[in-house]
Amino acid sequence: MPSAIFKERQDQIHRKGETPFAIDCDKESLAGAVSQRACVFCGSRVVLYPIADALHLVHGPIGCAVYTWDIRGALSSGPELHRLSFSTDLQEMDVIFGGEKKLYAALIELIDRHSPKAAFVYSTCIVGLIGDDLKAVCARVAAEKGIPVLPVQSEGFKGNKRAGYEAACDAMFQLVGTGDTTGISKHSINILGDFNLAGEIWMIREYFSRMGVEVVANITGDGRVGDIQRCHGAALNVVQCSGATMHLARMLEDKYGTPVVRVSYFGIEDMAESLYTVARFFDDPEMLARTRELVREELSLLLPELERFKKDLAGKKAAIYVGGAFKAFSLVKAFRLLGMQVVMVGSQTGTQEDYQELAEITDEGTIIVDDSNPLELTSFLKEKEVDILVGGVKERPIAYKLGVAFCDHNHERKEALAGFAGMLNFAREVHGSVMSPVWQFVPQKS
Amino acid sequence: MSKMPPRANYTSTTNACKLCKPLGACLAFRGVAGSVSFLHGSQGCATYMRRYIISHFNEPIDIASSALGEKDAVYGGGRNLKQGLTNVSAKYQPKLIGIATTCLTETIGDDVKMILSEYRRDYNGDGELPVLVAVSTPSYSGSHMEGFHAAVRGLVEALSEGGPRNGTLNILPGLVSPADLRHLKSILAAFGLNGTILPDISDTLDGPALADCPLIPEGGTTIEAIKGMGRADATIEFGLTLPDDTGGPYLKARCKVANHRLPMPVGIRASDRFFTLLAELSGQPIPQALQASKGRLIDALVDGHKYLAGKTAVLYGEEDLVVGMAGFLAEIGVRPVLCASGGQSGRFKAAIDEVLAGLPGESPEVFEGMDFYEIAERAEALKPDLIVGHSKGYSLARKLGIPLIRVGFPIHDRIGGQRILHLGYEGAQQLFDLITNELIRAKQDNSPVGYSYM
Numbered sequence: 001m002p003s004a005i006f007k008e009r010q011d012q013i014h015r016k017g018e019t020p021f022a023i024d025c026d027k028e029s030l031a032g033a034v035s036q037r038a039c040v041f042c043g044s045r046v047v048l049y050p051i052a053d054a055l056h057l058v059h060g061p062i063g064c065a066v067y068t069w070d071i072r073g074a075l076s077s078g079p080e081l082h083r084l085s086f087s088t089d090l091q092e093m094d095v096i097f098g099g100e101k102k103l104y105a106a107l108i109e110l111i112d113r114h115s116p117k118a119a120f121v122y123s124t125c126i127v128g129l130i131g132d133d134l135k136a137v138c139a140r141v142a143a144e145k146g147i148p149v150l151p152v153q154s155e156g157f158k159g160n161k162r163a164g165y166e167a168a169c170d171a172m173f174q175l176v177g178t179g180d181t182t183g184i185s186k187h188s189i190n191i192l193g194d195f196n197l198a199g200e201i202w203m204i205r206e207y208f209s210r211m212g213v214e215v216v217a218n219i220t221g222d223g224r225v226g227d228i229q230r231c232h233g234a235a236l237n238v239v240q241c242s243g244a245t246m247h248l249a250r251m252l253e254d255k256y257g258t259p260v261v262r263v264s265y266f267g268i269e270d271m272a273e274s275l276y277t278v279a280r281f282f283d284d285p286e287m288l289a290r291t292r293e294l295v296r297e298e299l300s301l302l303l304p305e306l307e308r309f310k311k312d313l314a315g316k317k318a319a320i321y322v323g324g325a326f327k328a329f330s331l332v333k334a335f336r337l338l339g340m341q342v343v344m345v346g347s348q349t350g351t352q353e354d355y356q357e358l359a360e361i362t363d364e365g366t367i368i369v370d371d372s373n374p375l376e377l378t379s380f381l382k383e384k385e386v387d388i389l390v391g392g393v394k395e396r397p398i399a400y401k402l403g404v405a406f407c408d409h410n411h412e413r414k415e416a417l418a419g420f421a422g423m424l425n426f427a428r429e430v431h432g433s434v435m436s437p438v439w440q441f442v443p444q445k446s
Numbered sequence: 447m448s449k450m451p452p453r454a455n456y457t458s459t460t461n462a463c464k465l466c467k468p469l470g471a472c473l474a475f476r477g478v479a480g481s482v483s484f485l486h487g488s489q490g491c492a493t494y495m496r497r498y499i500i501s502h503f504n505e506p507i508d509i510a511s512s513a514l515g516e517k518d519a520v521y522g523g524g525r526n527l528k529q530g531l532t533n534v535s536a537k538y539q540p541k542l543i544g545i546a547t548t549c550l551t552e553t554i555g556d557d558v559k560m561i562l563s564e565y566r567r568d569y570n571g572d573g574e575l576p577v578l579v580a581v582s583t584p585s586y587s588g589s590h591m592e593g594f595h596a597a598v599r600g601l602v603e604a605l606s607e608g609g610p611r612n613g614t615l616n617i618l619p620g621l622v623s624p625a626d627l628r629h630l631k632s633i634l635a636a637f638g639l640n641g642t643i644l645p646d647i648s649d650t651l652d653g654p655a656l657a658d659c660p661l662i663p664e665g666g667t668t669i670e671a672i673k674g675m676g677r678a679d680a681t682i683e684f685g686l687t688l689p690d691d692t693g694g695p696y697l698k699a700r701c702k703v704a705n706h707r708l709p710m711p712v713g714i715r716a717s718d719r720f721f722t723l724l725a726e727l728s729g730q731p732i733p734q735a736l737q738a739s740k741g742r743l744i745d746a747l748v749d750g751h752k753y754l755a756g757k758t759a760v761l762y763g764e765e766d767l768v769v770g771m772a773g774f775l776a777e778i779g780v781r782p783v784l785c786a787s788g789g790q791s792g793r794f795k796a797a798i799d800e801v802l803a804g805l806p807g808e809s810p811e812v813f814e815g816m817d818f819y820e821i822a823e824r825a826e827a828l829k830p831d832l833i834v835g836h837s838k839g840y841s842l843a844r845k846l847g848i849p850l851i852r853v854g855f856p857i858h859d860r861i862g863g864q865r866i867l868h869l870g871y872e873g874a875q876q877l878f879d880l881i882t883n884e885l886i887r888a889k890q891d892n893s894p895v896g897y898s899y900m
């Protein structure tokens with residue numbers, strides 16, 4: 001049998017301890033390698049998707065829109081316009097003669113129908129090629145309808161998901177600075193990079209409110225156009241998920257001087273540290289005291305429960321393959337807390353620094369991989385005799401076919417895994433899969 | 447009441463009731479033994495389609511991509527296509543690579559035929575070159591079903607050869623479930639017929655748990671069998687809305703294999719037609735076991751008919767599946783009031799009329815090119831008792847507070863989509879029990895008393 005690893009990809013895999021740290025990343029996927037990656041459009045779509053009172057119109061042939069219909073578990077406390085899939089559904093004639101007319105008519109029709117607060121118009125692979133001037137159409141509709149109509153430059157082939165994140169941030173940045181900021185507290189933040197999967201941002205907001213911190217804008221989980229328009233009034237940007245929204249935070253920093261802190265809400269340590277980071281920033285002794293109290297309270301509820309799971313899980317081996325590397329850091333720590341060992345960790349779009357950091361926090365022998373594929377993942381899972389894989393829907397059948405347990409940590413999940421309560425859910429999920437009796441029947445184990 | 451397609455009133459599409467063309471081709475290629483599906487385009491298309499397919503079948507499906515980048519879009523994707531084929535061949539050692547184009551590569555005008563002939567000419571890898579079958583599948587013309595049929599035709603065009611008859615029967619079932627395919631095989635066996643079903647995803651997209659999972663799953667229609675399709679006695683194609691240029695007519699024109707187009711055998715009358723034809727082709731009577739299951743089915747229909755009397759249904763999905771389901775529902779006394787599809791064959795209405803002929807009740811509204819916005823608009827006016835279609839109608843069913851009977855593809859909100867049986871008397875039996883029980887459940891749940899008898 002041929003080796004599972006393409007020669008061209010060898011440098012995108014690092015085994016900690018065997019060689020000094022070196023990894024190649026941030027390159028185009030290898031043709032024919034069945035990458036797990038998505039595209040620029042996907043990156044933009046997932047970032048902007050949770051903005052619930054905006055119209056999200058995909059300008060292109062139908063597939064790109066149907067495959068992203070209601071795919072995120074991003075909840076809204078109010079409008080749910082984001083859960084609909086709008087498309088110009090370009091046809092052959094549009095490809096030949098251009099799709100601008102259809103785009104214009106579709107926008108007018110949908111804005112009249114749904115009265116959104118803003119519209120995002122995503123370009124797909126062929127829009128540039130057929131010569132459509134997205135910007136001009138958007139400007140015209142914005143002028144006629146009196147709402148922001150924002151082009152998102154997300155042609156699928158012009159890079160990978162990270163390029164899509166940037167395009168999304170560029171589009172959102174056009175909203176910023178147009179809202180009224182009066183009355184915003186001096187202890188105020190924007191939450192960036194949480195997408196309110198399974199209601200996670202509500203938990204995080206509740207923590208901040210107990211600390212006495214005002215949240216101006218959710219970017220973008222349970223997001224609203226109006227909040228983003230005034231988010232430059234917040235005193236601090238709290239950014240999770242380095243890839244997705246950091247670009248927006250940087251632009252806010254440049255233009256409005258808003259400082260940025262990076263956090264993660266996954267796992268106990270990172271969750272607590274996130275709250276402390278914010279409390280320290282505001283340098284208010286009372287807030288700090290409230291934060292300590294909050295963490296103590298949450299932990300006293302959580303730790304005894306976690307112990308139960310830990311007993312069963314200690315010593316089991318885990319593999320992680322996720323979209324962005326930031327999540328992997330927290331997962332490594334979370335598994336450690338459960339007494340488990342991470343033997344493989346990879347991401348679709350990590351950077352040098354990300355992988356460097358992963359190499360630092362993982363044990364000897366851990367496989368670190370960039371832009372992997374089913375062949376490699378299969379061989380790593382077998383080689384390391386992994387007990388559970390954490391990934392998304394595309395990784396799930398790979399694990400299951402090998403008789404390996406699985407935990408969904410992608411944007412489609414329906415379980416809240418962030419926050420203190422999320423750590424418990426995570427432990428429960430991992431436990432529920434790893435300890436299931438079904439594994440005694442799979443041929444690999446019996 | 448207006449019978450104008452609502453479509454004509456709108457420019458935009460909301461919640462489409464169709465998928466993109468290359469997805470259909472990938473599914474069909476997946477049903478060939480030893481094959482890998484390959485998309486010529488940007489990486490995202492392949493990943494999206496994999497995710498979509500995995501969420502239904504819960505099986506690995508590797509769709510390779512030529513992963514075009516910005517430069518390739520300017521200079522052409524030939525280099526990437528060739529490199530991708532070499533890489534797939536090296537790692538998967540496939541017997542066949544099924545290549546489907548995408549919007550991107552169609553729009554930049556890549557000449558895939560030419561690129562492939564260059565590739566074949568220059569091939570010097572070790573081992574035999576896999577069979578390369580390419581189809582043109584731009585999503586801006588046609589839906590996933592056109593892509594599916596194009597791939598099937600592409601396969602027979604590339605492989606089937608004429609010659610002396612080999613006594614087999616070809617079946618081109620269209621997109622049906624693995625359970626349907628397994629059932630079809632047992633039906634053919636019962637008639638003593640030696641059949642080739644193309645494509646056959648019964649194992650490749652519904653495989654068992656194995657000690658070691660191969661890179662390409664076992665199963666699928668073999669290349670040998672596809673070659674032999676040109677020498678079969680006859681072809682049966684399921685579908686009344688198929689385009690003219692599918693695999694069946696090709697085999698007829700090129701290899702003189704008689705072609706029979708039947709409606710998808712869903713329900714009693716369509717199954718009767720299918721089995722009668724099989725009896726004719728095999729020279730055997732309809733096997734006793736099938737007659738017995740028909741008998742049990744009819745008996746069940748009688749037992750349950752009162753729970754269905756006067757009920758109405760909204761149906762949507764792929765045109766031929768809707769045609770099949772409409773015929774069946776009308777047979778059991780559930781009147782279809784709306785038949786909708788995102789497909790645009792131009793033959794939908796006539797097909798529905800054909801399967802409803804002779805059954806009581808007014809004709810339903812029938813619309814092609816519909817999306818879920820329009821379906822919901824009509825459904826709210828028509829106030830049906832149930833909805834029949836794939837998972838994407840769930841929000842509508844929820845809004846109307848009526849049961850959704852899940853059939854077809856995709857089933858993303860339930861387990862076991864690949865095991866739904868639609869075809870033959872057995873399929874009708876399972877659907878009948880499901881539909882009847884769902885209606886009984888709805889009534890029971892809403893009743894203030896909650897009887898534990900029906």
Ligand code: SF4
Pocket residue numbers: 061062063064065124125466467468487490491494548549550585
């Ligand atoms: S660009 Fe890709 S995903 Fe989008 S419609 Fe075309 S083939 Fe389908």
